[in-house]
Amino acid sequence: MTERMDRRFAALAEEGRPxxxxxxxGGDPDFAASLEIMKALPAAGSDVxxxxxxxxxxxxxxxSIQAAGQRALKSGQTLAKxxxxxxxxxxxxxxxxxxxxxxxxxxxIYGVDRFLTDALAAGLDGLIIVDLPPEMDDELCLPAxxxxxxxxxxxxxxxxxxxxxxxxxxxxxxxxxxxxTGITGSALPDTDKVGDAVRRIKRHTQLPVCVGFGVKxxxxxxxxxxxxxxxxxxxxxxxAIAGSLDDQDRATGGSVQAVxxxxxxxxxxxxxxRLAAAE
Amino acid sequence: xxQSIQPNSFRAGPDEDGRFGIFGGRFxxxxxxxxxxxxxEAWAFAKSDPEYKREVENLNTHYTGRPSPLYFAERLTEExxxxxxxxxxxxxxxxxxxxxxxxxxQILLAKRMGKTRIIAETGAxxxxxxxxxxxxxxxxxxxxxxxxxxxERQAPNVFRMKLLGAEVIPVEAGNGTLxxxxxxxxxxxxxxxxxxxxxxxxxxxxxxxxEMVRDLQSVIGREAREQIMEAEGRLPDLLVAAVGGGSNxxxxxxxxxxxxxxxxxxxxxxxxxxxxxxxxASLTAGSPGxxxxxxxxxxxxxxxxxxxxxxxxxxxxxxxxxxxxSWLKDMGRVEYVPIMDDEALAAFQRxxxxxxxxxxxxxxxxxxxxxxxxPQMDRDQIIVMNLCGRGDKDVFTAARHLGIEL
Numbered sequence: 001m002t003e004r005m006d007r008r009f010a011a012l013a014e015e016g017r018p019x020x021x022x023x024x025x026g027g028d029p030d031f032a033a034s035l036e037i038m039k040a041l042p043a044a045g046s047d048v049x050x051x052x053x054x055x056x057x058x059x060x061x062x063x064s065i066q067a068a069g070q071r072a073l074k075s076g077q078t079l080a081k082x083x084x085x086x087x088x089x090x091x092x093x094x095x096x097x098x099x100x101x102x103x104x105x106x107x108x109i110y111g112v113d114r115f116l117t118d119a120l121a122a123g124l125d126g127l128i129i130v131d132l133p134p135e136m137d138d139e140l141c142l143p144a145x146x147x148x149x150x151x152x153x154x155x156x157x158x159x160x161x162x163x164x165x166x167x168x169x170x171x172x173x174x175x176x177x178x179x180x181t182g183i184t185g186s187a188l189p190d191t192d193k194v195g196d197a198v199r200r201i202k203r204h205t206q207l208p209v210c211v212g213f214g215v216k217x218x219x220x221x222x223x224x225x226x227x228x229x230x231x232x233x234x235x236x237x238x239x240a241i242a243g244s245l246d247d248q249d250r251a252t253g254g255s256v257q258a259v260x261x262x263x264x265x266x267x268x269x270x271x272x273x274r275l276a277a278a279e
Numbered sequence: 280x281x282q283s284i285q286p287n288s289f290r291a292g293p294d295e296d297g298r299f300g301i302f303g304g305r306f307x308x309x310x311x312x313x314x315x316x317x318x319x320e321a322w323a324f325a326k327s328d329p330e331y332k333r334e335v336e337n338l339n340t341h342y343t344g345r346p347s348p349l350y351f352a353e354r355l356t357e358e359x360x361x362x363x364x365x366x367x368x369x370x371x372x373x374x375x376x377x378x379x380x381x382x383x384x385q386i387l388l389a390k391r392m393g394k395t396r397i398i399a400e401t402g403a404x405x406x407x408x409x410x411x412x413x414x415x416x417x418x419x420x421x422x423x424x425x426x427x428x429x430x431e432r433q434a435p436n437v438f439r440m441k442l443l444g445a446e447v448i449p450v451e452a453g454n455g456t457l458x459x460x461x462x463x464x465x466x467x468x469x470x471x472x473x474x475x476x477x478x479x480x481x482x483x484x485x486x487x488x489x490e491m492v493r494d495l496q497s498v499i500g501r502e503a504r505e506q507i508m509e510a511e512g513r514l515p516d517l518l519v520a521a522v523g524g525g526s527n528x529x530x531x532x533x534x535x536x537x538x539x540x541x542x543x544x545x546x547x548x549x550x551x552x553x554x555x556x557x558x559x560a561s562l563t564a565g566s567p568g569x570x571x572x573x574x575x576x577x578x579x580x581x582x583x584x585x586x587x588x589x590x591x592x593x594x595x596x597x598x599x600x601x602x603x604x605s606w607l608k609d610m611g612r613v614e615y616v617p618i619m620d621d622e623a624l625a626a627f628q629r630x631x632x633x634x635x636x637x638x639x640x641x642x643x644x645x646x647x648x649x650x651x652x653x654p655q656m657d658r659d660q661i662i663v664m665n666l667c668g669r670g671d672k673d674v675f676t677a678a679r680h681l682g683i684e685l
Contacts, residue, residue, distance in 0.1 A: 056584040057458060057570060059465045060308045066452060078582040104306060105569045109583030131306040131569065135296065156310040158472055163313060181310050182470040 001148045002125045004097040005173045009208045018225035020045055020270045021210050023234030025052035025068035026085050027077025033251035035085050037259050042096045044260040045267020053082045053102030060130045062185030068238045071249055079106040083122045090123035099126035112140055116147040126150035126173045134166045141170050154178050155201055164204050174208040185235035188214030195227035218269030225273030233266055289536035289612050297486020299606035305485040307572045310469045319487045321392050338383045343373045349506035354633050362656035366666040367503045376668035377527045378409035384495035386413040389476035397421045399478045400464040402429055402457035403594035404436025406480030411445035421445040424463045427455035429593050436672055454587040457597045461571055481524025482601035485572030489601050496530025503663055504534050518543045520665040521645040523594050525601035527667035546644045548590035549617030559588030561600045562608050562615040575602040591620035592640035622647040624680055639668030
């Protein structure tokens, strides 16, 4: 297994704070601008990067991430170019873990073996593939683990105690708890409920549990981070990018800063999380 | 003919993971997985429950009007001068197509599972109308997702659904056609997991849908088998049906799959030609991929992005196909061929004039293939074609293509 992920979470545990996991769409609004955004993330306070790989039919995504994927595809983004973003990023940063998040078909068409080989060479640390539940582990999860790439699974409110062991089996890196049933970008649910769910999952696993879906502000990041090992923010970042584009969906001088401003406030949130919890 | 090893039976699939060879499966988000497993369990129980079978049969008889006739098309046969042509007349069903067969079976299942809200996707609107109909019949609220483009070109069906009390939500994403409607229905389902039943209209999607829809539609083939034995004393030489997602076709084909003497042809939408981008021939011109919960033949680009299909018929306008058809193609048991928009439109007009039956544009594709093949066959040979929908919904589209203003 690549070591960046485990190293990063171990360091954060030492520091006594949750991770800030940031999602954005590779190729949104174009290859160069998204690479620039990605390069600015660690300094703004992102601990783990989720790099979205666009798909024409994103069944689990809300309108914001759907639109980001459409912008990326329109600008010519492909899975090969998404790996190219990883490769370029790694030239300057060999510590920040990178996870590609997307759907299975582009990987299936690229060829599973070829993809895993290229991804490892590019410096990728993990995969989150929305439409591959444990029942489909033979497809990509097991080959990825064999190659040394983490396979991060989603656990949801519908994943009951009976099913959790199956979901956690063959999961590595961290567990991504989707805080509600629904698509990306919906409203944040009750943080008490999220805390209960995180504790429930932690009874079944030693892995860090990161929580996503619905976190938009530093304050929410702080609240979720009080119990979770990491807070995932996606739609809010994608919206910040969208809001910075010109009327033809091109990046502007303010695009990178729109993201880093938001990420800084989220980073402040996760840094305050455990202090607040201890009070 | 494919070189694959032939199975003992073509009717045994899918396996317990929902696979037909490499096709099918359960490629869904974790949120949906427990629901899919619940559904599988409920379906496994229902299909072996005599009470469920009785309920379905009772509604088929008294609500839908089954069995649908097997009609000998005497004048068309005479005109083509070859094989005897029979139509399985599922266009005479209540709501005007085969879609009702599946909807009744699934809504009975939804009731058993205690679900209180029905959602569906629709392309041409036939499945939407059938779903809205059974939802009205069973007093359940119903939301139908329909691509915005389809809402526009199928206005009469949109009005029908609304009359039946359904909420029709136009989907603007993508090209606003069937695949986009299906994405949106999946998003609804993933959000409203507690109370909602997703009534999929075709023999595609994650396991157990392809199996369940096939089993419910197989009433078509079972009846046709009995009826042709009664009429001719033997099985037909050829079966022909149109394939979009493939539910009417698998319904006719499945009971005949192990009858080696019966040749079987599925007809895809060739649109404006396979050498253009405007077609929906996923089996003839696509490649295997993963979409909407199953692995199957898809129209896609080199990066695995799904392409939009085109057909004169909104019901065939889907870039995928039920996984069992993909397997039957690879096994060489069923031959799949394309028919172009203009051929379908010509067949539509011909049947109307020769037999006094206005077919839907979907089975008009199957009919165009029958018109090609019948003259090549002997007069004592028999073709059975699934006339799966009536053409009332298509008169506006047909008029436009024929340059007539209504």
